[in-house]
Amino acid sequence: MKTKSVFSIFLLSAVLLAFSVQTAGAQYPERPINLLVGFAAGGSMDLSARALAASAEKVLGQPIIIENKPGGTGMVALAAMLAQKPDGYTLCATPSSVIIRVSQIQKAPFKPFTSFRPIIGFTEPQLGIVVKSDAPWKTLKDLVSYAQKNPNKLKYGTTGIGSTTHAAVDEIAAKHKLRMIHIPYKGSMEALTALLGGHIDFASLTSELIPPVKSGQSRLLAVISENRSPLFSDIPTLKELGYDFANDAVFAVVAPANIPADVAKKLEDAFAVATKSKEYLDSLDKIGMIPVYYDGNKFSEFLRTYWGKINKHLTATGIIKEAATAPE
Amino acid sequence: METLNSLFYGLSVALELPNLALIFGGCLMGTLIGVLPGIGPVGAISILLPLTFQLPPTGAIIMLAGIYTGAMYGGSTTSILINVPGEAASVVTCLDGYQMARQGQAGAALGIAVFGSFLAGTIGLIGLQMIAEPLSFLALKFGPPEYFAIILLGFTFIIYLAQQSVIKAAIMALTGLLLSMIGLDPITSQPRMTFGVINLFEGLHVAPLAIGLFGLAEVLDNLEKAAPKKILKVKIKSLFPRKTHWLQAKWAILRGTAIGFFMGTLPGGGPVLSSFISYGVEKRVSKNPEKFGHGAVEGVAAPESANNAAASTSFIPLLTLGIPPNVVLAVLFGAFLIHGITPGPLLIKEHPEVFWGIIGSMYVGNVILLILNLPLIPLWVQVLKIPDKILYPLIILLCVIGAYSINNNVFDILIMIIFGLSGYLLKKFAYEPAPLILAFVLGPMFEVNLRRSLLMSQGSFSIFLERPVALAALVFFFIMVGLPIYRFIRKK
Numbered sequence: 001m002k003t004k005s006v007f008s009i010f011l012l013s014a015v016l017l018a019f020s021v022q023t024a025g026a027q028y029p030e031r032p033i034n035l036l037v038g039f040a041a042g043g044s045m046d047l048s049a050r051a052l053a054a055s056a057e058k059v060l061g062q063p064i065i066i067e068n069k070p071g072g073t074g075m076v077a078l079a080a081m082l083a084q085k086p087d088g089y090t091l092c093a094t095p096s097s098v099i100i101r102v103s104q105i106q107k108a109p110f111k112p113f114t115s116f117r118p119i120i121g122f123t124e125p126q127l128g129i130v131v132k133s134d135a136p137w138k139t140l141k142d143l144v145s146y147a148q149k150n151p152n153k154l155k156y157g158t159t160g161i162g163s164t165t166h167a168a169v170d171e172i173a174a175k176h177k178l179r180m181i182h183i184p185y186k187g188s189m190e191a192l193t194a195l196l197g198g199h200i201d202f203a204s205l206t207s208e209l210i211p212p213v214k215s216g217q218s219r220l221l222a223v224i225s226e227n228r229s230p231l232f233s234d235i236p237t238l239k240e241l242g243y244d245f246a247n248d249a250v251f252a253v254v255a256p257a258n259i260p261a262d263v264a265k266k267l268e269d270a271f272a273v274a275t276k277s278k279e280y281l282d283s284l285d286k287i288g289m290i291p292v293y294y295d296g297n298k299f300s301e302f303l304r305t306y307w308g309k310i311n312k313h314l315t316a317t318g319i320i321k322e323a324a325t326a327p328e
Numbered sequence: 329m330e331t332l333n334s335l336f337y338g339l340s341v342a343l344e345l346p347n348l349a350l351i352f353g354g355c356l357m358g359t360l361i362g363v364l365p366g367i368g369p370v371g372a373i374s375i376l377l378p379l380t381f382q383l384p385p386t387g388a389i390i391m392l393a394g395i396y397t398g399a400m401y402g403g404s405t406t407s408i409l410i411n412v413p414g415e416a417a418s419v420v421t422c423l424d425g426y427q428m429a430r431q432g433q434a435g436a437a438l439g440i441a442v443f444g445s446f447l448a449g450t451i452g453l454i455g456l457q458m459i460a461e462p463l464s465f466l467a468l469k470f471g472p473p474e475y476f477a478i479i480l481l482g483f484t485f486i487i488y489l490a491q492q493s494v495i496k497a498a499i500m501a502l503t504g505l506l507l508s509m510i511g512l513d514p515i516t517s518q519p520r521m522t523f524g525v526i527n528l529f530e531g532l533h534v535a536p537l538a539i540g541l542f543g544l545a546e547v548l549d550n551l552e553k554a555a556p557k558k559i560l561k562v563k564i565k566s567l568f569p570r571k572t573h574w575l576q577a578k579w580a581i582l583r584g585t586a587i588g589f590f591m592g593t594l595p596g597g598g599p600v601l602s603s604f605i606s607y608g609v610e611k612r613v614s615k616n617p618e619k620f621g622h623g624a625v626e627g628v629a630a631p632e633s634a635n636n637a638a639a640s641t642s643f644i645p646l647l648t649l650g651i652p653p654n655v656v657l658a659v660l661f662g663a664f665l666i667h668g669i670t671p672g673p674l675l676i677k678e679h680p681e682v683f684w685g686i687i688g689s690m691y692v693g694n695v696i697l698l699i700l701n702l703p704l705i706p707l708w709v710q711v712l713k714i715p716d717k718i719l720y721p722l723i724i725l726l727c728v729i730g731a732y733s734i735n736n737n738v739f740d741i742l743i744m745i746i747f748g749l750s751g752y753l754l755k756k757f758a759y760e761p762a763p764l765i766l767a768f769v770l771g772p773m774f775e776v777n778l779r780r781s782l783l784m785s786q787g788s789f790s791i792f793l794e795r796p797v798a799l800a801a802l803v804f805f806f807i808m809v810g811l812p813i814y815r816f817i818r819k820k
Binding site for chain 1: 472666670671737786
């Protein structure tokens with residue numbers, strides 16, 4: 001009897017406590033936060049999101065639980081987040097390309113500019129153009145002049161038609177009116193395999209290019225990013241070589257557009273602090289991701305700027321006639 | 329001699345107590361996850377990957393390798409017992425394994441699968457150790473034209489998967505091809521047959537298809553037959569394979585091993601494909617091919633050996649070139665990187681403890697799996713004694729969990745149910761699901777390699793005649809298809 005009454009008192013107080021916490025409200029976050037990832041566990045999006053979450057949960061004081069929801073080229077997770085209550089307890093980690101590139105090719109269940117409140121843009125893959133180490137071309141200029149003299153001779157691989165890696169080569173080809181044969185692959189690994197097997201002459205790849213370049217199996221001719229890479233500081237960027245092109249795929253955390261402003265601010269600050277931790281930076285380094293930083297506003301701007309550039313490339317190459325999704 | 333020394337070194341790493349515990353843990357988890365339909369090795373490794381973050385690199389990687397091999401062992405269990413493939417590489421095992429179970433030989437089937445896996449896995453390892461490097465360079469030389477020709481040859485194996493009408497099998501294969509083309513076009517990135525459904529953008533997954541067509545359809549079919557009692561009453565004749573089983577299976581195991589050994593190193597080839605091909609080869613060389621599909625021991629021994637040998641040798645391109653030949657190894661590749669180790673030509677020099685530790689741990693893992701799985705067989709066989717009114721709902725529950733677990737997506741359950749119902753109807757009209765699955769698996773590789781070849785040659789089909797491997801495969805293909813037609817015409 002006694003234990004029973006003790007138990008009921010305990011239960012009652014627990015319920016009351018729960019209520020008081022509920023009404024307090026302002027103390028976000030008071031329970032674990034779900035971070036949806038639109039790609040399978042073990043990939044670069046998943047691993048970088050996990051690294052960021054591990055660091056951010058220390059700042060926020062609540063666990064961040066990663067939930068992988070692959071599907072729809074990353075769109076399923078964004079749609080799943082929008083279906084939840086916009087209270088800051090469900091966020092989504094996504095590459096910007098799902099919001100502004102994939103949505104132009106396929107109709108998306110969201111509005112790229114207005115459905116989301118970006119929290120942070122935190123990292124980008126290492127993009128670059130590589131050749132096999134026994135190839136005769138030492139610089140991008142060598143490659144371009146060979147292509148000029150030998151139209152339709154060079155075969156190159158990318159991570160897929162309409163991808164950033166493809167757009168980069170198109171930029172070069174358009175400037176010099178080069179004619180080359182494009183073989184699209186499913187991801188960097190397949191394209192790299194083809195390069196090392198001698199089935200293509202050069203490849204435009206993402207972070208998977210780092211190990212073979214370091215081991216000397218392939219040679220990096222140029223990196224595709226705003227600034228030189230911390231990993232390969234002696235390799236020029238496409239911009240330095242005179243091509244107006246930089247990486248347009250930044251990995252970000254976004255929330256639904258209508259989350260409370262104070263919650264969004266709190267998340268923005270916490271994630272900004274999280275990106276400074278040493279463990280986080282070490283983890284990024286191991287998986288070959290380059291740290292970058294965009295706050296919510298800057299990332300919104302980024303989305304708008306690159307929407308137009310991507311649209312130009314996709315329509316110019318005939319992949320789409322017009323964007324499949326209205327941006328706002 | 330040097331190799332032997334290195335091997336002993338690897339074994340000594342693997343037999344250190346903490347490492348041994350990790351291998352055991354990995355093998356155990358892998359087996360359990362392999363037994364669950366749906367979650368295959370890819371899912372298992374991805375889910376357990378964060379758990380290894382705290383471990384030293386060698387320990388983490390040998391545990392993950394243990395999960396992989398464990399899942400390959402466990403995958404056959406549900407195929408044999410309840411006709412639900414544990415993972416894609418065990419789909420073919422359903423054909424004869426389940427029939428053996430219905431004839432009271434579940435123990436024999438499970439035993440052959442385990443021993444075949446052990447032998448194949450071990451032989452695969454010896455190969456991994458001896459000829460790792462030359463083999464992986466050879467595999468790199470396979471370009472789109474070679475793949476196209478070999479996959480085309482692979483399609484002829486549909487004839488051997490057909491148990492009744494070849495025409496019906498061909499219809500099923502074409503349906504499989506069509507289904508495999510749902511999703512984004514691999515070359516132009518345009519959506520095909522997605523009807524605006526975002527869940528279809530990445531295409532259908534093979535697991536819900538296989539679970540529905542085999543598992544759910546089988547339950548539905550059994551419900552209607554008044555026969556369920558028959559399964560109950562089947563006397564379990566033997567818990568372990570007998571001498572006759574061994575005599576029948578021994579060449580099948582060796583042939584399966586050889587096929588898996590080479591297929592495993594090919595990028596994109598791997599365990600799934602080798603299991604189908606070895607089944608076809610067995611049926612082709614068998615003196616009584618009519619036994620296949622009715623409980624032929626060879627039909628279990630060959631594919632199970634092949635998928636394990638392939639699992640071992642698929643490490644070759646990863647460890648020597650830094651190229652993961654299939655999705656599982658791609659996830660493992662990520663695991664290496666997280667632990668600060670880059671697989672590739674420098675691995676053996678920079679991290680000999682990892683390289684040889686993995687090889688040593690896989691030998692040890694194979695022994696552990698053998699010891700772990702043999703006592704489980706009598707236990708598994710008991711499953712068949714569960715009354716149907718309990719067993720069938722359980723199987724359906726397993727099918728649902730299995731389909732959901734792949735992407736945490738309810739959509740996959742829907743797909744599984746749709747294919748379960750279609751599978752039931754197809755069964756009524758004697759259309760078999762195996763050719764559909766084979767074509768579904770081969771379809772995307774077939775298409776993309778054909779189109780890449782033609783991109784390379786700028787539209788000229790002569791590219792297939794200029795490359796010796798491609799040409800040889802094409803010649804074989806025409807012989808395989810031409811001979812029966814020639815005989816048919818002569819008979820008329």
